[in-house]
Amino acid sequence: MTDPTSPRTVRVDLGERSYDIVIGSGLIARAGAEIAARRPGIRCAVITDRNVAAAHLDSLVASLADAGVEAAPLVLEPGEKTKRFDELVRVCDHVLGARLERGDAVVALGGGVIGDLAGFAAGIVRRGMRFVQVPTSLLAQVDSSVGGKTGINSGHGKNLIGVFHQPELVLADTDVLDTLPIREFRAGYAEVAKYGLIDRPGFFAWLEANWREVFSGGPARIEAIATACQAKAEVVAADERESGARALLNLGHTFGHALEAATNYDSARLVHGEGVAIGMVLAHEFSARMNLASPDDAARVAHHLREVGLPTRMSDIEGGLPPTDILMTHVAQDKKVRRGALTFILTRGIGQSFIADDVPGDEVFRFLEDKRAS
């Protein structure tokens, strides 16, 4: 048997755009060596945010320097607001100012915000440079760093401007999660559980048994992250540009996004993963109400997410929600809804999710009316 503490590698299979996700302890200290081994002579711009920089930038820069890799760091403000055009311009200018060429790399050291922004810059400077992700939040390690979606927000909505630009290496150092605020860790955990709920019932059961070790660190954390990455990698390989099966990754997200919008994306009230947690419970409950799945499954999902400390009901959101007809406009405006038809990810039970087209809007409305009170 292999040592459970040694790094794991997940391959994302995309033809000539294939790449490795390496998951393990102490990877930041080895980042320079990993990058230099793959691309001798490469130079880098390291994009990060102030929180992450305080805890991890020095180690990464030292590791790059030790391997002879020049690195020009840029530290941005933390938070979703950083995913905007002005900051994109700053990153592009920084990369060009460092005189990097097409074959050089933009390195994202941070959560999904930094990964999305830096990846977008990597996708457009010189019409596409190399891109390396060093995700530092759990959400980034299991979700945003895998799959090549990059982008920024617009006044018209979240993530509306961007490109598909695959990284050529992802280094997920599981130790860096120890400095992540627990609320952010839990939010990322909702996405980990999601992969079990989509099509890996055994993984969901394993999480029910082992979640404490995932939270505390060590081999179970590596195992959980590797399984999640493997799950996302398979979906991405089957549908790189999100034309079909990739929609399954939106389990819990139509309701979740609506709740985020309804709370004005105020992270003090609700962070994305919390919205997804409530959304996944709602998706299971709605599926039960439509007689697609057993209500016991919905209860089991709610029980587990609640146990790890996640919100699972609309009433868990502080400060109240707008009326249901307003909620519904957020449900329908979700950009995965095409030309007015309501598309949801529903389920036949744990690990049996599917894409449902033409979900009747009035059923959803009545369901939300009933649920918000409970």
Next chain:
Amino acid sequence: MTDPTSPRTVRVDLGERSYDIVIGSGLIARAGAEIAARRPGIRCAVITDRNVAAAHLDSLVASLADAGVEAAPLVLEPGEKTKRFDELVRVCDHVLGARLERGDAVVALGGGVIGDLAGFAAGIVRRGMRFVQVPTSLLAQVDSSVGGKTGINSGHGKNLIGVFHQPELVLADTDVLDTLPIREFRAGYAEVAKYGLIDRPGFFAWLEANWREVFSGGPARIEAIATACQAKAEVVAADERESGARALLNLGHTFGHALEAATNYDSARLVHGEGVAIGMVLAHEFSARMNLASPDDAARVAHHLREVGLPTRMSDIEGGLPPTDILMTHVAQDKKVRRGALTFILTRGIGQSFIADDVPGDEVFRFLEDKRAS
């Protein structure tokens, strides 16, 4: 034989990203029908500039309306300065504000500036929308609208930010060139002649015999543009992302770009195609000096370009040039120069261009010293 005045179609062969370039007279009046036939139900944003709008926007919008295609127009300032981040944001906002979805289209009605900017927006709004080019300058019809390079300028240099995003249809209406200022027509003609000089000696000879008809309009113009598009389409199909053979399209461009930079991109002094004209003559003369080609070929190229009214010598540029060592820094900073090695497109004669690596910088320097005086 087919009617020489009927439209010609050139197919750009790029697997699932393949598309047609239709070249002919009166195509703007048929644009709505062409688009609606290919994509029933599609909606559009039409991006253009003030000059082009004055002459052709109404006809295009009417043609779209007749075919039942909704179109939201946006008119920008003409000129290279429009290829910047602020204007990109405006275009993206306009497209999103018109509530277009991924399957809808951005239509570029204009020269290379509008095509590059609108194409970039199409490449990033919703991570890639459909894109239709209606090129209105000769340069755009034979060069910038073909091949999928889009982008904007940065303080660090021209075209440094962008994406590869292929259009799904190019409609080159050869009549619209009648409103193009003659100087712009000539500049575009330099790029037409370039295809002959790269690898189509018969086409160059045909241009020597027929250029007057190309300038005056009619079947010869259609023929010339179709041949140029065919030539570019073949190069692009062989090397979509510019890693090798596509560099041949830079014939005349290393010198040309250096001259543009040396005149501060002041279009009153030198427009791009004029720089390319001088650059192509220099490339032939330098090749002769290196004993690669006959000096007669260089003389023939210079004669033809001069005959159509293009500048062919550095001394044709009004206002003088900086010292040769400054010119050389522009030659070497050209972004096609990789890691210090000087790469040029040289030639063994008309229609026999090739990529030359490791061209000795000092030879180029002495050549420029000699030539600028002549």
